[in-house]
Amino acid sequence: MTDLRTIPDFLDRNADRFAGAPAYREKEFGIWQEWTWAQAREEIAEMALGLIAGGLEIGEHVAVIGRNRPQLYMAMVAVQCAGGIPVPLYQDAVGEEIAYVLGHCSAKFVIAGDQEQVDKVLEVQDRIEGLRHIVYLDGRGLRKYDHSAMSSMETIRKAGRDTPRDEMDRRRAQQTGATTCVMLYTSGTTGKPKGVVLSHDNIVATSKASSEFDRLRQGDEVLAYLPMAWVGDFIFSIGQAMVTGFCVNCPESADTILQDLREIGPTYYFAPPRVFETQLTSVMIRMEDAGRVKKAMFRHFMDHAKGVGPRLLDGEPVGTFDRLKYRLGEALVFGPLKNTLGLSRVRVGYTAGEAIGPELFDFYRSIGINLKQLYGQTEASVFITQQKDNEVRSDTVGTPTPGVELRIAENGEVFYRSPGSFVEYYNNPESTASTKDPEGWVATGDAGFIEEGTGHLRIIDRAKDVGKMASGALFAPKFVENKLKFYPDIHEAVVFGNNRDRCVAFVNIDLTAVGNWAERNNIAYASYQELAQHPRVLATITDHVNAVNKLVARDGMLSGCQIHRFLVLHKQLDPDDDEMTRTQKVKRGLIETKYADLIEGLYGGAEEVYTETDVTYEDGRKGKIKATVKMCDAEVVPVETTTLEAAE
Amino acid sequence: MNAQSQSFVTEDGRTIGPTVLDLRNITLRFGGVEAIKDISFDIREGEIRAIIGPNGAGKSSMLNVISGFYVPQEGEVWFRGKPRPAMKPYEVAQQGIARTFQNIALFEGMSVLDNVMTGRLAHMKTNILTQALWWGAAAREEEENRAAVERVIDFLEIQAIRKTPVGRLPYGLKKRVELARALAAEPSLLLLDEPMAGMNVEEKEDMSRFILDVNDEFGTTIALIEHDMGVVMDLSDRVVVMDYGRKIGDGTPDEVRGNQDVIDAYLGVAHD
Numbered sequence: 001m002t003d004l005r006t007i008p009d010f011l012d013r014n015a016d017r018f019a020g021a022p023a024y025r026e027k028e029f030g031i032w033q034e035w036t037w038a039q040a041r042e043e044i045a046e047m048a049l050g051l052i053a054g055g056l057e058i059g060e061h062v063a064v065i066g067r068n069r070p071q072l073y074m075a076m077v078a079v080q081c082a083g084g085i086p087v088p089l090y091q092d093a094v095g096e097e098i099a100y101v102l103g104h105c106s107a108k109f110v111i112a113g114d115q116e117q118v119d120k121v122l123e124v125q126d127r128i129e130g131l132r133h134i135v136y137l138d139g140r141g142l143r144k145y146d147h148s149a150m151s152s153m154e155t156i157r158k159a160g161r162d163t164p165r166d167e168m169d170r171r172r173a174q175q176t177g178a179t180t181c182v183m184l185y186t187s188g189t190t191g192k193p194k195g196v197v198l199s200h201d202n203i204v205a206t207s208k209a210s211s212e213f214d215r216l217r218q219g220d221e222v223l224a225y226l227p228m229a230w231v232g233d234f235i236f237s238i239g240q241a242m243v244t245g246f247c248v249n250c251p252e253s254a255d256t257i258l259q260d261l262r263e264i265g266p267t268y269y270f271a272p273p274r275v276f277e278t279q280l281t282s283v284m285i286r287m288e289d290a291g292r293v294k295k296a297m298f299r300h301f302m303d304h305a306k307g308v309g310p311r312l313l314d315g316e317p318v319g320t321f322d323r324l325k326y327r328l329g330e331a332l333v334f335g336p337l338k339n340t341l342g343l344s345r346v347r348v349g350y351t352a353g354e355a356i357g358p359e360l361f362d363f364y365r366s367i368g369i370n371l372k373q374l375y376g377q378t379e380a381s382v383f384i385t386q387q388k389d390n391e392v393r394s395d396t397v398g399t400p401t402p403g404v405e406l407r408i409a410e411n412g413e414v415f416y417r418s419p420g421s422f423v424e425y426y427n428n429p430e431s432t433a434s435t436k437d438p439e440g441w442v443a444t445g446d447a448g449f450i451e452e453g454t455g456h457l458r459i460i461d462r463a464k465d466v467g468k469m470a471s472g473a474l475f476a477p478k479f480v481e482n483k484l485k486f487y488p489d490i491h492e493a494v495v496f497g498n499n500r501d502r503c504v505a506f507v508n509i510d511l512t513a514v515g516n517w518a519e520r521n522n523i524a525y526a527s528y529q530e531l532a533q534h535p536r537v538l539a540t541i542t543d544h545v546n547a548v549n550k551l552v553a554r555d556g557m558l559s560g561c562q563i564h565r566f567l568v569l570h571k572q573l574d575p576d577d578d579e580m581t582r583t584q585k586v587k588r589g590l591i592e593t594k595y596a597d598l599i600e601g602l603y604g605g606a607e608e609v610y611t612e613t614d615v616t617y618e619d620g621r622k623g624k625i626k627a628t629v630k631m632c633d634a635e636v637v638p639v640e641t642t643t644l645e646a647a648e
Numbered sequence: 649m650n651a652q653s654q655s656f657v658t659e660d661g662r663t664i665g666p667t668v669l670d671l672r673n674i675t676l677r678f679g680g681v682e683a684i685k686d687i688s689f690d691i692r693e694g695e696i697r698a699i700i701g702p703n704g705a706g707k708s709s710m711l712n713v714i715s716g717f718y719v720p721q722e723g724e725v726w727f728r729g730k731p732r733p734a735m736k737p738y739e740v741a742q743q744g745i746a747r748t749f750q751n752i753a754l755f756e757g758m759s760v761l762d763n764v765m766t767g768r769l770a771h772m773k774t775n776i777l778t779q780a781l782w783w784g785a786a787a788r789e790e791e792e793n794r795a796a797v798e799r800v801i802d803f804l805e806i807q808a809i810r811k812t813p814v815g816r817l818p819y820g821l822k823k824r825v826e827l828a829r830a831l832a833a834e835p836s837l838l839l840l841d842e843p844m845a846g847m848n849v850e851e852k853e854d855m856s857r858f859i860l861d862v863n864d865e866f867g868t869t870i871a872l873i874e875h876d877m878g879v880v881m882d883l884s885d886r887v888v889v890m891d892y893g894r895k896i897g898d899g900t901p902d903e904v905r906g907n908q909d910v911i912d913a914y915l916g917v918a919h920d
């Protein structure tokens with residue numbers, strides 16, 4: 001075991017070195033169940049041998065679909081041990097999406113979490129050639145199913161116990177760092193998903209570099225609750241977990257995540273801004289209901305923390321009085337608050353995926369959580385840039401992760417070259433060639449710039465979304481949308497204006513925040529649709545849009561992107577309706593076509609527009625929502641000559 | 649009647665066994681009102697048996713006769729091949745019969761966990777003193793019962809509300825907690841009184857799935873009263889139709905659907 005090249009190599013090392021330490025935990029039947037590294041190695045070997053006995057050949061793809069569970073993580077490593085390639089899928093993907101991916105990688109096995117997932121696979125099975133066998137973890141409801149091409153993981157492991165180990169050892173001996181470690185499908189805001197091939201070298205190198213960067217170590221705890229098909233979860237819960245030997249904890253169910261978070265108290269925590277926002281919103285809502293003394297205490301110490309907390313985190317000098325007062329606040333407010341949030345023990349916290357609001361970001365940093373930002377993508381095995389411990393800011397994404405080179409193209413697009421950059425898009429040489437040049441530079445598709453002086457990268461928008469307005473001014477929708485989304489009332493926003501003379505916007509209200517506000521203000525509503533069109537809600541949103549316009553007007557280059565008119569959508573944008581990706585990014589083009597009548601209304605100056613919208617319910621049935629949507633005017637700040645400069 | 653003692657396997661692979669409960673010429677009166685008039689039907693092991701009928705048809709009274717809460721003036725209830733005498737409710741529970749109620753009957757101030765735990769009462773053998781002292785067998789027993797309760801909580805996917813007081817839950821979840829409490833008793837015969845009343849489509853779908861899963865996983869025999877015809881026809885193996893205390897139909901969902909009396913009772917015809 002001199003050189004560790006592959007994930008299974010690291011598994012062996014961990015099982016030797018940390019044999020009795022926990023590798024995985026899962027809460028089941030109300031109790032945290034634990035697997036030590038030694039047990040994990042044993043269970044993985046049984047799974048791998050079982051798969052070999054079941055006919056898995058070297059280089060074949062095995063799809064894995066289900067909620068975060070230790071057995072599924074182990075199954076992915078088992079597939080690697082057996083010479084196969086794990087392909088994790090989004091558990092909320094619908095039949096069509098699953099059919100596409102299974103067909104594209106010609107998966108031979110599917111490892112599914114439960115009946116729901118098995119049903120989805122069975123539904124599309126006859127369209128997929130070569131799919132030989134389905135393995136399931138939870139057999140509930142499956143007893144009556146035809147088991148000729150299906151078996152439980154228990155059965156596979158039992159077969160594994162009766163299979164000699166030498167075939168697995170032979171297959172593992174052939175593996176090198178260049179062997180494919182995993183294939184992940186990018187959700188893609190346009191077109192069909194692409195299969196990103198990542199080698200063991202990619203995963204191991206990035207996991208090592210990023211673990212060292214944040215001094216992750218055996219003994220750290222993470223909670224695995226983000227989709228297994230997302231590259232971040234693969235890096236955190238398999239890559240870094242294997243490389244450093246820390247413990248991966250899986251929640252009891254999707255509804256218990258916040259409770260489980262409190263019980264585990266992770267030391268290393270990742271969440272997209274959305275999760276941090278939800279947590280903050282729930283805290284603020286509960287504070288509204290608190291007694292007067294508690295409220296006053298909360299306000300007083302939070303105000304103090306805003307100034308002092310981040311400076312303490314960055315190790316800057318802070319006066320003795322301020323320091324002591326912060327300590328008192330820690331005892332009275334921040335400590336209990338962090339405990340409620342489950343973040344008491346967080347040493348390193350990350351957020352990424354979307355821009356995070358400065359207030360939101362500062363809130364967490366001020367109560368002493370070392371929250372940082374990173375920038376990455378599937379093709380880079382996550383890490384492109386990260387923020388160093390004492391260089392944390394809400395408006396940049398940090399400096400290049402060790403080993404990564406950055407380059408900004410003339411049109412502003414960010415390129416990188418790193419040991420983690422992907423091997424290829426599976427069966428798609430054209431896309432590979434257009435994304436990765438022969439020298440290894442990969443196009444991110446994002447427009448940004450490197451800040452002078454600090455070397456921090458700042459991202460403006462998707463490169464393809466950055467356009468020009470009719471006047472020639474720069475159009476960067478995301479820049480404006482993010483500013484809108486920083487308001488807790490606004491869940492999502494889509495700004496239009498490319499090649500037009502003015503910008504207009506769609507807004508989605510946040511049902512939790514607005515619903516709570518409605519309750520407190522005695523505003524009755526029967527549905528999301530009704531609440532969204534309530535005059536007082538529209539008035540609040542108008543205020544937000546006006547405020548954002550003022551901010552946008554201040555930015556010379558982008559001041560043309562102020563919103564002239566907007567509407568509050570009658571339904572929530574939803575991945576099931578193909579309006580967003582599974583990772584919750586809006587699909588701009590599709591929305592523009594689907595709601596063309598509404599956009600027409602906004603530009604045409606209509607007061608309100610009647611519209612019918614197709615929706616897909618969770619069980620796959622289709623329906624229509626009918627609504628009359630009101631159009632609102634916003635105040636625009638007059639801008640001087642700056643637009644002309646940008647036209648150059 | 650011989651055929652009824654034999655087991656057979658349904659199209660979807662479930663085993664329907666011999667008769668568990670046989671109701672013979674039941675008549676139930678409240679003063680001068682005849683709630684149930686000379687009704688006979690049986691419930692077989694492993695099946696889902698529905699009782700349907702318009703409001704006031706006597707369905708809930710029927711369920712109360714099955715559960716032993718009402719003792720009919722005429723007729724006999726045969727349980728597992730023997731005529732059943734009048735019983736106390738706890739004796740019914742000990743026989744492996746559990747139920748849910750039309751109007752939820754939970755302990756509002758207690759947590760979900762504690763509510764479900766009460767369903768284990770028939771399985772607790774130690775006395776109150778040893779339980780209070782957490783002594784030997786009592787501690788072991790509590791652990792076993794808690795494990796059983798946790799299996800039910802997992803099964804019905806109510807982990808997230810384990811420690812929430814029942815009073816704070818929405819209606820649909822309360823219904824599920826009630827089912828959990830009944831399941832915790834590990835019944836062989838489960839009686840459900842309008843398990844889906846007042847639910848929206850999605851909650852009904854969830855509840856239907858749980859009922860089918862209970863029947864499938866534990867082989868529990870289920871007798872249910874339900875108004876939603878779609879649900880009844882989808883779920884049940886056989887249906888008894890009641891109207892004005894009388895049985896007007898009995899058979900598979902398809903047979904019942906084609907029965908003229910049933911159609912009349914539901915669509916309404918002039919009564920002379």
